[in-house]
Amino acid sequence: MKIYVSRDMASVALGADDVAQAFADAGCEVIRTGSRGLFSIEPLVEVETADGRIGYGPVGPWDVAAVLDGSHPNRLGPVDQLSFFAGQQRFTFARCGVIDPVSLTDYAAKDGWKGLDAARALAPQAVVDAVKASGLRGRGGAGFPTGIKWQTVLDAPGAQKYIVCNADEGDSGTFADRMLMEGDPYCLIEGMAIAAHAVGGTQGYIYIRSEYPFAIYTMRLAIERAAHLIAPFTLEVREGAGAYVCGEETALLDSIEGKRGQVRAKPPLPALKGLFGQPTVINNVLSLAAVPFILAEGAEAYAAVGFGRSRGTMPVQLAGNVRHGGLYEIGFGITLGELVNDIGGGTANGRPVRAVQVGGPLGAYFPPSMFHLPFDYESFAAAGGLIGHAGITVFDDSVDMAHMARFAMEFCAAESCGKCTPCRIGSTRGVEIVDRIMAARPTPPSVMPAKAGISLPEGGAEEKRDPSLRWDDGGLSKALYSRSPARIDTSLDAQTTLLRDLCDTMKYGSLCALGGFTPYPVLSALDYFPEDFGATAPIKEAAE
Amino acid sequence: MDEFIEGWTARHGATRDQLLPLLHAVQEEAGYVQDAVVPLIARALNLSRADVHGVVTFYHDFRRTPAGRHVVKLCRAESCQARGGAAIEAAAAQRLGVAMGETRGDGAVSLEPVYCLGLCAVGPNALVDGRPMARIDTAALDRIAAEVAA
Ligand SMILES: Cc1cc2nc3c(=O)[nH]c(=O)nc-3n(C[C@H](O)[C@H](O)[C@H](O)COP(=O)(O)O)c2cc1C
Ligand code: SF4
Ligand code: FES
Numbered sequence: 001m002k003i004y005v006s007r008d009m010a011s012v013a014l015g016a017d018d019v020a021q022a023f024a025d026a027g028c029e030v031i032r033t034g035s036r037g038l039f040s041i042e043p044l045v046e047v048e049t050a051d052g053r054i055g056y057g058p059v060g061p062w063d064v065a066a067v068l069d070g071s072h073p074n075r076l077g078p079v080d081q082l083s084f085f086a087g088q089q090r091f092t093f094a095r096c097g098v099i100d101p102v103s104l105t106d107y108a109a110k111d112g113w114k115g116l117d118a119a120r121a122l123a124p125q126a127v128v129d130a131v132k133a134s135g136l137r138g139r140g141g142a143g144f145p146t147g148i149k150w151q152t153v154l155d156a157p158g159a160q161k162y163i164v165c166n167a168d169e170g171d172s173g174t175f176a177d178r179m180l181m182e183g184d185p186y187c188l189i190e191g192m193a194i195a196a197h198a199v200g201g202t203q204g205y206i207y208i209r210s211e212y213p214f215a216i217y218t219m220r221l222a223i224e225r226a227a228h229l230i231a232p233f234t235l236e237v238r239e240g241a242g243a244y245v246c247g248e249e250t251a252l253l254d255s256i257e258g259k260r261g262q263v264r265a266k267p268p269l270p271a272l273k274g275l276f277g278q279p280t281v282i283n284n285v286l287s288l289a290a291v292p293f294i295l296a297e298g299a300e301a302y303a304a305v306g307f308g309r310s311r312g313t314m315p316v317q318l319a320g321n322v323r324h325g326g327l328y329e330i331g332f333g334i335t336l337g338e339l340v341n342d343i344g345g346g347t348a349n350g351r352p353v354r355a356v357q358v359g360g361p362l363g364a365y366f367p368p369s370m371f372h373l374p375f376d377y378e379s380f381a382a383a384g385g386l387i388g389h390a391g392i393t394v395f396d397d398s399v400d401m402a403h404m405a406r407f408a409m410e411f412c413a414a415e416s417c418g419k420c421t422p423c424r425i426g427s428t429r430g431v432e433i434v435d436r437i438m439a440a441r442p443t444p445p446s447v448m449p450a451k452a453g454i455s456l457p458e459g460g461a462e463e464k465r466d467p468s469l470r471w472d473d474g475g476l477s478k479a480l481y482s483r484s485p486a487r488i489d490t491s492l493d494a495q496t497t498l499l500r501d502l503c504d505t506m507k508y509g510s511l512c513a514l515g516g517f518t519p520y521p522v523l524s525a526l527d528y529f530p531e532d533f534g535a536t537a538p539i540k541e542a543a544e
Numbered sequence: 545m546d547e548f549i550e551g552w553t554a555r556h557g558a559t560r561d562q563l564l565p566l567l568h569a570v571q572e573e574a575g576y577v578q579d580a581v582v583p584l585i586a587r588a589l590n591l592s593r594a595d596v597h598g599v600v601t602f603y604h605d606f607r608r609t610p611a612g613r614h615v616v617k618l619c620r621a622e623s624c625q626a627r628g629g630a631a632i633e634a635a636a637a638q639r640l641g642v643a644m645g646e647t648r649g650d651g652a653v654s655l656e657p658v659y660c661l662g663l664c665a666v667g668p669n670a671l672v673d674g675r676p677m678a679r680i681d682t683a684a685l686d687r688i689a690a691e692v693a694a
Contacts, residue, residue: 010663013678039665172621175662210568210605211661213674241564241603244659258563258589260602276561318665320626325665348627357622393623393664407622411659 001068002048003028006097008035008182009214010175015060016043022061026068034183036097037327038084046079055079084343089305090329091293091313092286093176096183102221104229107186113229115292119194127198128154131291133299135311140166140247140284141359141388141513143310143377146291149281152271153199156279163195163204163233164256164275164282167219168240168247170209171360173319173391176327177285180315181208181215184289185222191288193230194295195281202233205275207252209240244361244415248512249282251417262417263512284389286315307333310376318344320357320393330375337371340394351396355529357404359388361411362517364524365401384527385520401529402441406434408521412514422506423515430506430522433499440492441534492534499526545581548573549588558589563599567606576607612647612654614692616640617671618680620657623664632668632680639682639689653692 005011005020023045024030036044044057045067055076056067066072076082079097090096099106107113119127132147153161165188169177181188192204208216216239223235238256240246246255250264253275274280290312294302303311310332316339318325323345340346340356347353355365364385366373373379380387395404409430416424488494503519510516526533552569556562566585571577577600586596600606618636620629633644642648642655663669666678672688 009661009676010666010678013663013669013676014666042666169662170660172660173623173664174660175664178662211658211671214676238564239568240605241568242605242658243603255564256561258560258599260598320623320664320667322665361622391623391664393626395626399626404622404625407625411621415659 001028003030004033004046004048004053005030006035006042006044006183007032007101007214008097008179009212010039010179011035011042011044012214014039014042014058018061019043019045019059019063022064023067026064028068031100033099034096034101035179035327036079036085037093037179038082038324039326040324041074041076041082044076044079052078055082084324084326084328087343088329089313089331091297091302092187092289093180093184093315093327093329094293095187096179096327099184101183101185101218102225104186104225107184111296112186112292113190115295116190116193116197116230118295119197124154124198124200127194127295130294130299131198134290134294134302135299135306135309136287136290136294136302137310137377138284139286139290139314139389140249141171141362141386143387146283146287149271149283150195150198152269153201153279153281156272158279160203160276160278161199161201162275162278162280163192163199163201164253164280165192165204165206165285165288166247166249166252166282167206167208167212167215167285168244168252169212169285169389170244170247171362171389171391173357173360173393174317174389175319176315176317176390178212178215179327180285180289181206181212182218185219186226187289187292188219188285189222189226189230189235191291192235193233194291195283195288196230196233199279199281201281204233204235205238205256206235207238207240207246207256209246210242211240243417244411245417245512245514248417248514251512252282253280260417262419263514265511286389305331307331307374307376308378310378314375314387314390316375317389317391318394319391321347321349321351321396322392322394323348332376333374335371336366336373336375336392337368339375339392340371344392344394347394347396349396351398353394354397354399355395355401355404355525357393357395357521358391359386359520360391361408362386362513362520363388363391364520365404365528366524367528370528384524386517401525401532402434402438405522405525405533406431406438408518408525409434412518416514417512420509420511420515422509423511423518426502426506426509426515427518430499430502430518433495433502434522436490436495437492437499437533440490440495441532496526496533496535545570545574545578546584549581549584553588560589560591563589563591563596564603567600567603571606576610579608609647610651612642612651614653614673615656615671616653616673616688616692617656617658617661618644619659619661619663619667619669620644621660621664623660624667624669627667629668632682632685635682636670636680636685636688639685640692 041057046053136146137143246261251261255261315329412427647654668680
């Protein structure tokens with residue numbers, strides 16, 4: 001009997017390897033796939049029957065007999081007919097969870113290489129035009145039109161041009177890049193090969209964060225197997241080394257070049273002077289993986305779905321305290337509330353949703369009163385947030401938003417590349433200010449129950465750094481503190497004003513979005529959840 | 545180490561962009577990037593020591609001292625926090641007998657922070673000696689502690 005079990009890192013973390021082994025031991029032919037993308041039913045097994053693949057999940061290794069005779073209570077029927085999947089528009093993730101990710105036969109049988117074949121039949125300019133017409137915008141966060149970026153590289157003179165895939169996916173609450181690389185690596189390879197044809201690139205790099213060992217393994221294997229199909233274009237995986245800022249495109253390029261991952265000033269644009277000083281396309285995994293569909297099915301088919309200037313689909317990731325977490329690919333325009341409540345099913349523990357953070361550690365926190373927001377670049381920007389890489393992290397009513405604001409500053413301090421002062425030093429000062437606010441607020445409002453009575457080891461990441469390199473020790477720290485703490489006004493009002501002021505400085509005085517966008521989570525927490533910062537009534541000016 | 549580095553560069557090349565791959569390889573081979581190998585790497589890639597040192601210290605992944613025999617990397621990022629990560633972090637420190645970011649005195653285990661493993665719907669998550677584990681609760685911590693003790 002043929003059985004399908006995911007080998008996605010999340011499925012394995014939930015025990016999928018043991019399940020697969022148990023079915024293999026029972027004499028089944030086990031095919032390891034990527035994940036379908038709904039983690040509340042994992043580990044999931046699918047049994048091939050005359051009526052198609054029938055899913056059971058979650059199951060454990062002890063469930064083999066009940067699954068094989070069809071009596072298991074967690075029988076789900078055909079998985080793609082579950083409501084979580086039936087409502088999706090899987091343009092990019094069509095094969096993920098369905099096929100054996102590294103089988104070239106499976107890939108070719110499910111429309112694989114159709115986009116590359118179509119592209120190769122076209123002149124480079126025509127490929128760029130198709131990507132422009134699709135309306136595809138960068139899925140890494142900034143939403144820059146991919147076709148325009150490619151045009152710049154196509155037009156740039158250069159002996160050698162590079163295609164770089166940004167697979168650093170450092171945002172908490174996101175995992176779509178990982179799932180695609182583990183579940184359908186040839187799709188990314190095909191997208192990069194199309195980009196190479198479009199701009200005249202001959203060599204490509206996929207920069208994958210070291211926290212993704214499964215993706216690194218799968219991509220390397222897939223590149224080896226597909227090498228002859230993409231030649232003369234060549235591809236190589238480069239492994240990151242645990243630096244969030246290396247997701248920023250110029251820091252990423254420096255990292256590939258073997259340097260500290262520090263952000264470069266722009267201009268020059270990477271499109272003109274990128275990797276090793278040559279014209280370079282750098283795109284997120286999802287941007288590149290959307291391209292095969294666009295070439296195979298036509299730009300109109302892609303652009304036909306979407307909302308406003310956000311065309312096509314977005315693989316949204318539902319994460320955190322959410323009942324049905326996972327990957328939901330859908331055209332832009334669906335509202336935040338539909339995603340969190342209707343599809344995600346609210347919180348996992350049944351408590352009310354209090355806040356969602358959209359777009360990772362640099363994204364804003366929104367309360368349920370903002371759930372009418374349509375998922376669209378412009379709508380989120382107008383509301384003081386961003387969709388970023390489309391991760392949605394759900395928090396229940398026990399969340400302490402001052403604590404989350406503190407964390408945003410702490411994360412920025414730990415990950416700052418150190419190039420600009422507002423980010424490097426401001427973030428540490430930000431942690432201190434939030435600490436003062438937390439100390440001064442009357443009663444910690446909704447302190448996470450689990451936290452009570454436990455003193456958390458704080459500043460873990462920072463401690464890890466070489467103590468000799470800390471910027472806030474010794475003389476410097478004394479100098480900064482000479483103006484504090486005795487002489488500063490530690491009242492809530494003063495500290496809150498100071499925090500806003502600091503956010504302002506970071507926003508306008510930082511070179512990249514790490515320092516520049518850390519104010520988003522901090523200010524949104526302050527604006528929407530003032531009670532957690534000790535304010536009695538919502539702060540007026542905040543509403544604007 | 546000199547021989548290892550020589551062999552490695554012979555296979556992968558000695559251009560500057562091989563610095564991170566080489567550092568990963570050295571760390572995999574020796575468990576950490578000892579200060580003493582920095583000059584060797586610098587010479588092999590024709591870089592200054594300060595340059596290599598700067599890279600080693602920039603990236604969180606590279607250790608300059610040996611890790612414990614077991615390494616538990618616990619996610620501290622937002623989505624895991626939303627699922628009770630802070631309490632698990634405190635409990636992990638307590639059960640493993642080591643503070644976050646430290647190696648236990650007897651060298652048995654290091655507890656390290658990681659900022660997201662891309663398993664954000666099933667947290668709190670950890671990598672235990674490279675093995676991903678989801679939905680860490682106190683029972684799971686007991687199993688990890690037992691593994692470390694064995
Ligand atoms: C601090 C920081 C981290 C980033 N992390 C990522 C990342 O992990 N993945 C990504 O694709 N883009 C990331 N970006 C955005 C990239 O700089 C860049 O916009 C993107 O790779 C461009 O590709 P796209 O146009 O396909 O989105 C980050 C930006 C900043 C400032
Ligand atoms: S904002 Fe921060 S991370 Fe970005 S360039 Fe400046 S110091 Fe580096
Ligand atoms: S936040 Fe912990 S795995 Fe993503």
